[in-house]
Amino acid sequence: xxxxxxxxxxxxxxxxxxxxxxxxxxxxxxxxxxxxxxxxxxxxxxxxxxxxxxxxxxxxxxxxxxxxxxxxxxxxxxxxxxxxxxxxxxxxxxxxxxxxxxxxxxxxxxxxxxxxxxxxxxxxxxxxxxxxxxxxxxxxxxxxxxxxxxxxxxxxxxxxxxxxxxxxxxxxxxxxxxxxxxxxxxxxxxxxxxxxxxxxxxxxxxxxxxxxxxxxxxxxxxxxxxxxxxxxxxxxxxxxxxxxxxxxxxxxxxxxxxxxxxxxxxxxxxxxxxxxxxxxxxxxxxxxxxxxxxxxxxxxxxxxxxxxxxxxxxxxxxxxxxxxxxxxxxxxxxxxxxxxxxxxxxxxxxxxxxxxxxxxxxxxxxxxxxxxxxxxxxxxxxxxxxxxx
Amino acid sequence: xxxxxxxxxxxxxxxxxxxxxxxxxxxxxxxxxxxxxxxxxxxxxxxxxxxxxxxxxxxxxxxxxxxxxxxxxxxxxxxxxxxxxxxxxxxxxxxxxxxxxxxxxxxxxxxxxxxxxxxxxxxxxx
Numbered sequence: 448x449x450x451x452x453x454x455x456x457x458x459x460x461x462x463x464x465x466x467x468x469x470x471x472x473x474x475x476x477x478x479x480x481x482x483x484x485x486x487x488x489x490x491x492x493x494x495x496x497x498x499x500x501x502x503x504x505x506x507x508x509x510x511x512x513x514x515x516x517x518x519x520x521x522x523x524x525x526x527x528x529x530x531x532x533x534x535x536x537x538x539x540x541x542x543x544x545x546x547x548x549x550x551x552x553x554x555x556x557x558x559x560x561x562x563x564x565x566x567x568x569x570x571x572x573x574x575x576x577x578x579x580x581x582x583x584x585x586x587x588x589x590x591x592x593x594x595x596x597x598x599x600x601x602x603x604x605x606x607x608x609x610x611x612x613x614x615x616x617x618x619x620x621x622x623x624x625x626x627x628x629x630x631x632x633x634x635x636x637x638x639x640x641x642x643x644x645x646x647x648x649x650x651x652x653x654x655x656x657x658x659x660x661x662x663x664x665x666x667x668x669x670x671x672x673x674x675x676x677x678x679x680x681x682x683x684x685x686x687x688x689x690x691x692x693x694x695x696x697x698x699x700x701x702x703x704x705x706x707x708x709x710x711x712x713x714x715x716x717x718x719x720x721x722x723x724x725x726x727x728x729x730x731x732x733x734x735x736x737x738x739x740x741x742x743x744x745x746x747x748x749x750x751x752x753x754x755x756x757x758x759x760x761x762x763x764x765x766x767x768x769x770x771x772x773x774x775x776x777x778x779x780x781x782x783x784x785x786x787x788x789x790x791x792x793x794x795x796x797x798x799x800x801x802x803x804x805x806x807x808x809x810x811x812x813x814x815x816x817x818x819x820x821x822x823x824x825x826x827x828x829x830x831x832x833x834x835x836x
Numbered sequence: 837x838x839x840x841x842x843x844x845x846x847x848x849x850x851x852x853x854x855x856x857x858x859x860x861x862x863x864x865x866x867x868x869x870x871x872x873x874x875x876x877x878x879x880x881x882x883x884x885x886x887x888x889x890x891x892x893x894x895x896x897x898x899x900x901x902x903x904x905x906x907x908x909x910x911x912x913x914x915x916x917x918x919x920x921x922x923x924x925x926x927x928x929x930x931x932x933x934x935x936x937x938x939x940x941x942x943x944x945x946x947x948x949x950x951x952x953x954x955x956x957x958x959x960x961x962x
Binding site: 750792828831 | 838843846847849852863867868869870871872873874891892893894895896898899
């Protein structure tokens, strides 16, 4: 049976070159960088080379990169760290309704602990927030603005440069969760006035369990993980050198081919969007048509429920994702779709297909052949569906 | 996540459809929560469920529990059908993940709602 992987926003295939780059860090250069011998120096050198590669892609300096255990840790670290570092100024944090749970739930927990006041900005029907909304929400006691670079569910790309400018003018730290954007769209921490940026290696064909936080020089926040003095005392714990090496290699390759990959993926993305809109009635594209990640397709398919669609696609070898409640483990569907104004019923029937540079034209044809049949089959079973709709 | 039996009933649901001149129709759940089940019963003069059909909007477990419930009550008397419990549906499906147990409850409620409708219709005729 044909298998098609269209869940690249969840995680990606590790590139062969990345695996090969990592192997020496397991087998030959396995020293602990904190030790005082040749093994340590060799491992430390590998990590620093990776650090330089990650920094270069963002137009940052190597010592502004702190490696972490992934995107969620980076988000937790900056949110808690920025508030702790600015206690004298205040505890007000501004974010958006469509952030990843690593941001929203951390802020919710901080509010409960009494250490943060949070303003959650609403988004428009495409998932966008404006720089003006951010400017209007900033108060004298605002210590951090955290707005994601691109949304993980619907792929909407936020006006990060404009928001960065507003924050810089008002003297407020600006963090962006760029987990979905890094390696996929151009990022420049200087021209975009970004102070902190979270990223995760496994979203750009690197290994799982490793990420990084970009921290603008001079802006100091306390470490989230306390212990040894690794990462210039900013993140305790023995460095995951193989993971760090893999992250550096993966990001370097992603950046080198960014334009061609984006062109290829967005062409296939648009073919998939057009195909679905032409062959399946009563569907709605979620997110923004143009301010969109090159690899993201997200539809609401009326009258049916997301988990059923996923099961049927899986039977046909297609791996996808949904914002339905049944896939989220709660009774509520995706907070992102609800924030964009979708009704519960429509949000339950969402389907996310996320491509990668490895996705082929033939695979998209296969999906466009299978999906309409799956949808019709489920609609025929649905009490909400009337023939011809 | 699902047993083979659940997947079998999801991919090959029994008794899907509607009954035009149904003796009783029950609709339970709501689209806000992501599940709606509709159950159609054809009940003869002896009070036996001659035919049953369902339509479901919902997840794999919602479809499978509806399908199994129809199998369990088809050919049974109304009194027997009223004794259908959600745990009997779960057992017949060889288990459900904990977060999907509510689907089996919905299936039980759908059967009861359809029988309730049958009694109401019967009463209004006399």
